[in-house]
Amino acid sequence: MTQTVEPAIIIRGMNKFYGSFQALKNIDLTVEQGERIVICGPSGSGKSTLIRCINHLEAHQSGDIAVLGTPLDNNIANIDEIRREVGMVFQHFNLFPHMTVLENCALAPMLVRKWPRAKAEEMAMQYLEKVKIPDQAEKFPGQLSGGQQQRVAIARSLSMQPKVLLFDEPTSALDPEMISEVLDVMVSLANDGMTMLCVTHEMGFARQVADRVIFMDEGEIIEQNPPEEFFGNPQNERTQQFLSQILGR
Amino acid sequence: MLSAWNNIKLRNAVLQILYVGGFVALIVTLIVMGRTNLQEQGIISGFDFLWKATGWEVSFSLIEFTSRDPYWLVLVVGLLNTLFLGVIGLVLATVIGVIIGMARTSANDLARLLGATYVEIFRNIPLIVQVFFWYAVVTRFPGPRQAINVGDSLFLSSRGLYAPGLNITGLSAFLGIVAFLTGLGVIVWVSSAQQFRRMEPARKSRLRWLILLVAFVVTTVIFWIGRLPDTTLVSMPALKGLNFRGGIRVSTELSAMAISIAIYGGAYIAEIVRGGFKSVGRGQIEAAQSVGLTNWQVFSRIRFPLALRAMLPILANQYVWLIKATTMGIAIGFTDFFMVVSTAINQSGQTLELLGILMGGFLIINFTLAAVLNRINRAIALKGDQLRT
């Protein structure tokens, strides 16, 4: 076998329905390892649904998804395998309110990776330092600001040492002054070479770190290009319209 | 095998089949085991026994019943008694509950203290203790000859409460009550239905009084038509020999049950009423006051309608609970549905069938009550999410 690097995510002809409503139409997408992708589009365009299908928070009805070579099918062992390797950061943080910050981060490594507590907490502390809040480790999520909570959520995902990170509008629920602290963490992750799929409206972030920007509308991928091309010379009319609305041009 | 177990669709299907199958198997096994066991005791299963004569009497019945009447009729007697006690209990409990609940939301802290005392005492003592207590009280009244006499028309004795009644046929009593209740229903409909929303308040009020008058007249006429020949319309209880004749008798069992349910249920309903009024936001009341409504108008147009909407779902649960509580009548020998069924099981041995009838009866009563209350609830529920803003 030759030592080729296999793609992080492969999606082929994927369709997703809610009852009779088709949320995703014939999606094809390949994400290489280490690639940083930003997905944007108007609300209801299916961008969140797309990344939630990747770790099977939503089931797709047809087409194929494979993550790091593991097919996402009816096999529960495969779903577990994929969820171990794919982390996710949510719009509303979804921190566990009855656990301290440190317990939030150490929980999954202990339960899923079966690490002893000492090792799990040591690793968790490392990632809390990475997101620059080691001093809050013993507090409960309710005692932190929105920006701090979202950074804890990122540290919690990192503690599982995932190979792919999914971001579902990570800054949309934040007050404006807290957005940058979260974006800084995301930029530094990108610089470390993490494979990232970000659903976000932060076009500055997209310009700065994205390898590819994807525009979705009505459940379809309309356009995908590197940021210079995407912002400088949008091809599709719907993309142009969206950009002019969001960038105020 | 392991890989098949990992298949999510297969696993889900197997789990569901096992669960539903296991449940059905359990029920079927119980029934089959029960049947064979009963057959060994010489009891033939089936519903034929319903048409056999019971051979026993009941102590209280709204309709004619003798020991020669069949089993199905005794079940009807029990069901009617349960409903009868249920309706009396619910109405009395609601009246008490509303009064105490209003006292508990009053601005006057003496009235609040009185309400709180009532609720805390009667809610925190089990209903069955209260039933035994009241039964002991009512059976210790003096005998008929020394009965407590209230204005020569009400007599309290150890045989029960005797009150003036009407000498009319059962049918006309039933129709008359139905007519009057229909009138009340129309009034509620006029007050709340969409069609009448835009009517002038003064005209609406006159219309309501008119309907009430018509209902009253119709009821009286029905009673008059149905009066028994050769008697006065109103029958007064009077002491004849060792007991009272005439009037209507409320048995000690019925009155003990009705008193207990009314008092106990009243305490719970009072809390529901209080909760309903508490849920009406201060802002709503301030807004009403700021447009110049009087205190009564604020209450009748704003606070009460909003509080009622908050109360109804919980009230529905409470009503279902109180209906179920009528089964405690068996403790003092009130022949309700449950007591009739358990006597019938004892006498006939048709255990499975009667158990099915018992459960089915209560399922029907409670699901009907819940469905009716849900309908009312939906009809008056606020549309959209206007309360949240």
Add this chain to the structure above:
Amino acid sequence: MTGDMGRPSILAMLRTRYFSTLGNAILSIISFSILALITWKVLDWAVFSAVFSAANGPEACKAVDGACWAVIDARWRLILFGLYPHEEHWRSGLACGVVVLMTVLSCLPYFWNGRSISIIWIGGFLAFYFLMKGGIFGMPVVDEQRWGGLSLTVFIFLTTVLVGTPLSILLALLRRSELPWISGVTGIIIDSVRSLPLLTILFAFAVVLPFLLPDWASGDKLYRAILGSALFFAAYQAEIIRGGMQGVPKGQEEAAKSLGVRYRHRIQRILLPQAFKNALPATINQFVITFKETSLFIIIGFFEILASGNAAYGTGNWTFAFVEVYAFIALIYFAFVFSLSRYGAFLERRMDVGDQ
């Protein structure tokens, strides 16, 4: 409202509070009269004119208008301990003390985690059971048939809750299953049990079941009845827990899923702790209701506290003293139920404040 300027005199305060309008004045006078009348009547009956000692027998009560507490003095052992052997009464009393201690401990937030609560309740139950039953540490064996009075009431309650709680969690989880047949059938089970009166369920389990089952499968009547009572408790408690689960945001489970945490741990570590917290006030309320409902066991023929109370005044020369006996039993129920429900209301208020 001029009286409110500066420091109002007591008289002015009374006037604005109780006599501001004619309606308010009437309400105040009526409420005050009723309260005063009842307080006086009850005090007079229960204390001032009452007979407390049974030394002179029932005859002493006939001479006075007040309460005849002598009946309690004479029969309290019967009411509290039923037919339990006289020289072993201390065991029955101690067992009830254990349960009171257990209840108080579970009300302390310090013990509010799955492990502590389980240890307290299961340990308390075992202590209660072996104290009552005997057979160890040289205590003679006393069979369940001879248990009675307050301790039987407590035993029924304890066992109902201990069997019913795991069952209710199971039912709640099945009810919220994503698989439609599982949640559907569980829904039917829960709704059916809830719409039946407890008494009919007790009747079916205790009285009817032996007719249907072969002898080897019937078991003891007391435990059959408790099983029915536990099933009834579980159906109600399942809906309470389900309500608590619905209060946990959907994102909590999604976050756990996205971390690869499996179903068992998601339920154990994420969902249940939060659901229990949401459901706590309603749960306490359900415990209170269940305790009150143990009194129904009298109807299917058990010698619990109400039955032993009936026996206490029903025989001998005390037949006139039923009010005192019922008042005594009511007071025992009241003490437990009132304090627990007050505690529940306090928790609810505290949680409301915490949420804001």
